[in-house]
Amino acid sequence: MFIIGELINGMYSNIALALKDRDKKIVQTCALEQIASGADALDLSCGPASKNPLIDMPWLVEVIQEVTDKPLCLDSGKPKVIEEGLKVAKNKTIINSTTADVEKLEILIPLAKKYRSKLIGITISAKGIPQNKDQRLELAATILTHTGEQGFPIEDLYLDPIVMPINVAQGQIRDILEVLLEFKMISQPPPKTIIGLSNISQGAKARSLINRTFLSMAVASGLDSAILNPKDKELMDALITAELILNKNIYCDSYLEAYRKK
Ligand code: THG
Secondary structure: OOEEEEEEOOOHHHHHHHHHOOOOHHHHHHHHHHHOOOEEEEEEOOOOOOOHHHHHHHHHHHOOOOOOOOOOOEEEEOHHHHHHHHOOOOEEEEEEEEEEHHHHHHHHHHHHHHHOOOOEEEOOOOOOOOOOHHHHHHHHHHHHHHHOOOOOOOHHEEEEEEOOOOHHHHHHHHHHHHHHHHHHHHHOOOEEEEHHHHHHHOOOOOOHHHHHHHHHHHHHOOOOOOEEEEOOHHHHHHHHHHHHHOOOOOOOOHHHHHOOOO
């Protein structure tokens, strides 16, 4: 599982404050703690409170690459914000994200090619978030058609079915688990899959328990990558155990210690 740490997000008050005060230390500590907990990459989002994401995003990139060379996942709905991050990035990058709208695909696929970035395609369009499996598959097919036409390498594409909070869309969670498997069947070679895990438990109690139970199920549906909180130790242990049960890790009595990344 390719783990992308979610904690550098202006949605969190410490990061919002760090952006406002240009406090490098808070951001760098948050980066290093997530990596020490097992993150393979870091999601960077200025969040809704940022008044100047065009300046905040490249600042985040520069500050973080002073302390790590892990890949950076540039998270914004605005292609210009992502591009400002790409311009200064020395580390590998992941564009997070393009929707299935043609206008977005025509900007972000060429940008990903230009900067040799991976690309996350989310199954959302101007019509909103899909309400069923068929709509999710249709949007995934649109993204695959456009990346194919533009010669974007499919192994660098991650499809995201968009996880909804369980307290607002309980009936859709099972669909999401099923489309994770079905995305793999739409094309050969198959695209990779990704989810924003914590979405599922927003506004719910027992967040960590819901997150780790869902992650275990998504791993069984072939999930390749997740944006999650790597500092949640029980979540990380559940992930290692799910991969053990699927025969991706070799069993020994001390398997948790053996597979915990340092
Ligand atoms: N897909 C893709 N990218 C994404 C998401 C996705 N990026 C953003 C998000 N979803 C993933 N990241 C988070 C980060 C934090 C939370 C959820 C998802 C979260 N935050 C607390 C909350 O809202 O309750 C904030 C608590 C606080 O303020 O301290 O849950 O799906 N491609």
